[in-house]
Amino acid sequence: MAEAQRLNQLNPKARFGATKFSDLSKEEFARLYLTAEVPAKSEMPPAKNFSLPSRPHDIFASGRLQAPDPTNFDWGSAGCITPVYNQVFYQSRKNIKKR
Numbered sequence: 001m002a003e004a005q006r007l008n009q010l011n012p013k014a015r016f017g018a019t020k021f022s023d024l025s026k027e028e029f030a031r032l033y034l035t036a037e038v039p040a041k042s043e044m045p046p047a048k049n050f051s052l053p054s055r056p057h058d059i060f061a062s063g064r065l066q067a068p069d070p071t072n073f074d075w076g077s078a079g080c081i082t083p084v085y086n087q088v089f090y091q092s093r094k095n096i097k098k099r
Contacts, residue, residue, distance in 0.1 A: 004016040021029055055061070075081050 001018065001022065004018070004022070007014070007016040021033075024032070
């Protein structure tokens, strides 16, 4: 908690406090949570092109259906957004069980 107090003094507009990681030292945190190996840039898949297509799909070209505006579409009301899961928690539980 001394670190949280120090950070609060350095940045009064932010709030630092107790979290589920507060009781871990920096070394313990690094050993348990910073274990991902980042692949080399050459191993990464090519970037996808998310630009708008040059012409609309045939089903929208007929005028019977109207395509949604991709710049102003509410994915939440469409039911496409799922809750955020703490994947690190599940990974750390696997690591604990292996020991």
